[in-house]
Amino acid sequence: MSDRRTRKRLATRQGISDAATRLFIERGFDHVTVDEIAAAADVGRMTVFNHFPRKEDMFFDRDEEGREMLREALRQRDPDVAPIETYRLLAHRLIAGRSPAVEFSARSQGFIETIAASETLKARARAIRDELTQVVAVALSECVGREPADPDAYLAAGLLLATWTVAFIQAHRTFRQTRDTEEARAAFLAIVDKGSIGLKAAMAGTPYA
Amino acid sequence: MSDRRTRKRLATRQGISDAATRLFIERGFDHVTVDEIAAAADVGRMTVFNHFPRKEDMFFDRDEEGREMLREALRQRDPDVAPIETYRLLAHRLIAGRSPAVEFSARSQGFIETIAASETLKARARAIRDELTQVVAVALSECVGREPADPDAYLAAGLLLATWTVAFIQAHRTFRQTRDTEEARAAFLAIVDKGSIGLKAAMAGTPYA
DNA sequence: ATCATTTTATGTACTCAGTACATTAATGGA
């Protein structure tokens, strides 16, 4: 088994990502050079680019998990529950389960502020949001047996991600002002629920609602 | 009057933007250098950066018009029509009026494909979408006399821009497949109308619906 | 018209992300 190899490779990768993320949060994304990251992680500059084609990839290193979560939610859904309702329930489950994906804490605040301070990181966050929209659209259409390019699925996915995005941002705003995690969670769910009402109305008559 | 100065400045700016856009569409955004743009526009390289801080600014040179249109729609609205319905009517008006903002033609197809082929241009397109969302959220809250950070306004704006974005993309897909402008227009309005139903449901009980 | 002022165009020299390509070194299997 060629295991030590992969373990070492992953360790190197993690070391770079950790060093980079720490530096980004400390000093801001745009005030950290790749050379400094390489030095901090004690690797060569090219090793950094070997593992992370773009500088911002070191910060958003776990974005595949989000995609997988959204796919998995529909894959394991209760057939009696409509896809859209499944996603609403997922939001509640993530909050109840203290999922890091919707965490409102001093730590997550640091991440958010780091992103907000950098055009590059904001751009990547938007790209990830678009990817998630695609994932949901495809998962939705597949889930009800429609073609992958079904316009209804795209509208549903767009509305869903818009809702979650606004919910996330507003919840973080709430947390910033109140420093109260529970209040932020409540704000998140309130907006998700409100958006779900709209989503269901828009999808009335389709298999998604 | 210091008019020739501004006229010359604007002419220089327009010349750069025109040359750049032509080259971008011809050869792809990433295969055109700023030096080539400067040469094509017959100006110095620094003049390019003087007018356009970012390369992609030369392509998206008229994005302020979109913001102004969305603000103006609410400013001049019929008080008997709800803000959300105002935006639905705006979409229909733009289509009926053959507005370049929602044009489906071989020319617009060229623009879209140029954007789709470049991560940088896609990133800027997403940023513009976010800016439009902000504009709508602020305009909406202002329009009904709520605070500018009203969560309902942000949700409404998010859902609205999500709807328009999906409508625009799907309509362009329709056009690409059918080459039929009218069919693309119909697809655009169908999705906008469907989204509006959801938007109204989500905003039920607020002054926005 | 001429000169001083302001604004616009431009040149020089730099930083830094990202790429192409070559090379070294570590690892695993035979």
Place this chain on the structure above:
DNA sequence: TCCATTAATGTACTGAGTACATAAAATGAT
């Protein structure tokens, strides 16, 4: 141990964007 594979690294380059200085053009007042 020797060979094949893969990871780490070095060198040299391209091209966007910045800082700062300068030239050139337009303006207004005299």
